[in-house]
Amino acid sequence: MELEIEKVATSQNTLDQEGSRSPATIIANGDSVDRPSWFGRCRRVVLKVGSAVLTGPRGLDRVMIHRLSDQVAELRQRGHEVVLVSSGAVASGMRKVGLKERPRTIPQKQATAAIGQTFLMHAWEEAFDKFDILTAQILLTNEDLAHRHRYLNARNTLETLLDWNIIPIINENDTVVVEEIKFGDNDQLSALIAGLVGADLVVNLTDTQGLYDCDPRFHRDANLIRVVRGFSPKLLACATPQPGSVGTGGMWSKVNAAKRCLASGIPMVIAPGREKDVLLRLFQGEVLGTLFLPKERLYHGKKVWLANLPKPAGDLVLDPGAVRALQKSGKSLLPIGIRQVRGSFGVGAPVRCLSEDGTLVGVGLTNYKASEIDKIKGHHSDDIETLIGYKHSDEVIHRNNFVLVDPPVNGM
Ligand SMILES: Nc1ncnc2c1ncn2[C@@H]1O[C@H](COP(=O)(O)OP(=O)(O)O)[C@@H](O)[C@H]1O
Numbered sequence: 001m002e003l004e005i006e007k008v009a010t011s012q013n014t015l016d017q018e019g020s021r022s023p024a025t026i027i028a029n030g031d032s033v034d035r036p037s038w039f040g041r042c043r044r045v046v047l048k049v050g051s052a053v054l055t056g057p058r059g060l061d062r063v064m065i066h067r068l069s070d071q072v073a074e075l076r077q078r079g080h081e082v083v084l085v086s087s088g089a090v091a092s093g094m095r096k097v098g099l100k101e102r103p104r105t106i107p108q109k110q111a112t113a114a115i116g117q118t119f120l121m122h123a124w125e126e127a128f129d130k131f132d133i134l135t136a137q138i139l140l141t142n143e144d145l146a147h148r149h150r151y152l153n154a155r156n157t158l159e160t161l162l163d164w165n166i167i168p169i170i171n172e173n174d175t176v177v178v179e180e181i182k183f184g185d186n187d188q189l190s191a192l193i194a195g196l197v198g199a200d201l202v203v204n205l206t207d208t209q210g211l212y213d214c215d216p217r218f219h220r221d222a223n224l225i226r227v228v229r230g231f232s233p234k235l236l237a238c239a240t241p242q243p244g245s246v247g248t249g250g251m252w253s254k255v256n257a258a259k260r261c262l263a264s265g266i267p268m269v270i271a272p273g274r275e276k277d278v279l280l281r282l283f284q285g286e287v288l289g290t291l292f293l294p295k296e297r298l299y300h301g302k303k304v305w306l307a308n309l310p311k312p313a314g315d316l317v318l319d320p321g322a323v324r325a326l327q328k329s330g331k332s333l334l335p336i337g338i339r340q341v342r343g344s345f346g347v348g349a350p351v352r353c354l355s356e357d358g359t360l361v362g363v364g365l366t367n368y369k370a371s372e373i374d375k376i377k378g379h380h381s382d383d384i385e386t387l388i389g390y391k392h393s394d395e396v397i398h399r400n401n402f403v404l405v406d407p408p409v410n411g412m
């Protein structure tokens, strides 16, 4: 079976200076490829399973969990590494305490998730136990991954678990997060985890056949989109943010997750989780769901984190020339183009770069602290030492430590 994609090539996985793994599969030449070998080469896979797949009217669907774990065990036999992102804590907790509707208040949601999470983990643990496969629970918040050193710690833990052949099972730490610090939902979390571990593919299992050109609940004539090459904002218009009865974020969130994955050069497939043997069939090359293929990799290594996670510690307001240099020429930020410094931050802090009208241009890590940038702003780099007594570098932000917020993307 042939998949028509514009350009596909695989490279060996590489590690950057900090040990980040790069996804192996990048789109690169003009030939079509056969799906079985393409999927076969996706060694490291992040598998996200939605509440809509894992829970039914009577709560957690253990049969489904067994069916999925059987397939994951088979994929591992074939040499794939699997990192599982499992939703379902709130939905299964709800049934446990007899709630008919999703809890509305944050403390109720958190308490329900606490009840459901142990139940959920127990079910996965039991299902993988048949194959003598160990699992490990990882609960994360956005705050955890926003700090670079904690992000790297999470990566080291995941790498060690994979090295030990243990299946990491990740969920958002619902019992401590409030709306402001949430990932949003597990679709976003799975895309971030994929960037973190340098996954070769994300499989997102949900309760529809894939992405339709409009919401199939309201449009009977909706058409399933089979392959998407590169991201386009048009895709977001296809999907609504309204989830099913137990989900969070809906299809809109999955398309946003695909956007994140594609920017990091990682393909993603949205597939029907309840379809019999869906994972095995996908990896055998059957055309199922919607496959999103990257056209180019915008971010590598540290930039994957920079583009997705850090909490800015301050702002730099730039003159139009500096904005142009960053946006159009991919240059580093020099002090001469900085008009204003906001906030108090140290060396290495993530800061937002804004144009004078307040538009967000990008995010970068600074080479100087706020008080120093205040002294050197508007000056030539040759004057840095005279102004602050030393010179770390000519640039306030080096281009290797900067990402544009809305980089140009090629799509559909
Ligand atoms: N364009 C679309 N294509 C497919 N499904 C869509 C679309 N727009 C909205 N949806 C809805 O999104 C739902 C899946 O999202 P969600 O309920 O969050 O699932 P999950 O629990 O798997 O994360 C589907 O039930 C579907 O009805």
Ligand SMILES: N[C@@H](CCC(=O)OP(=O)(O)O)C(=O)O
Residues within 6 Å of the ligand: 049, 050, 051, 052, 086, 087, 088, 089, 090, 091, 113, 171, 172, 174, 184, 185, 186, 187, 243, 246, 247, 248, 249, 250
């Ligand atoms: N962390 C929540 C799931 C949040 C979520 O994203 O749900 P879903 O849209 O079903 O993937 C839970 O375990 O219930």
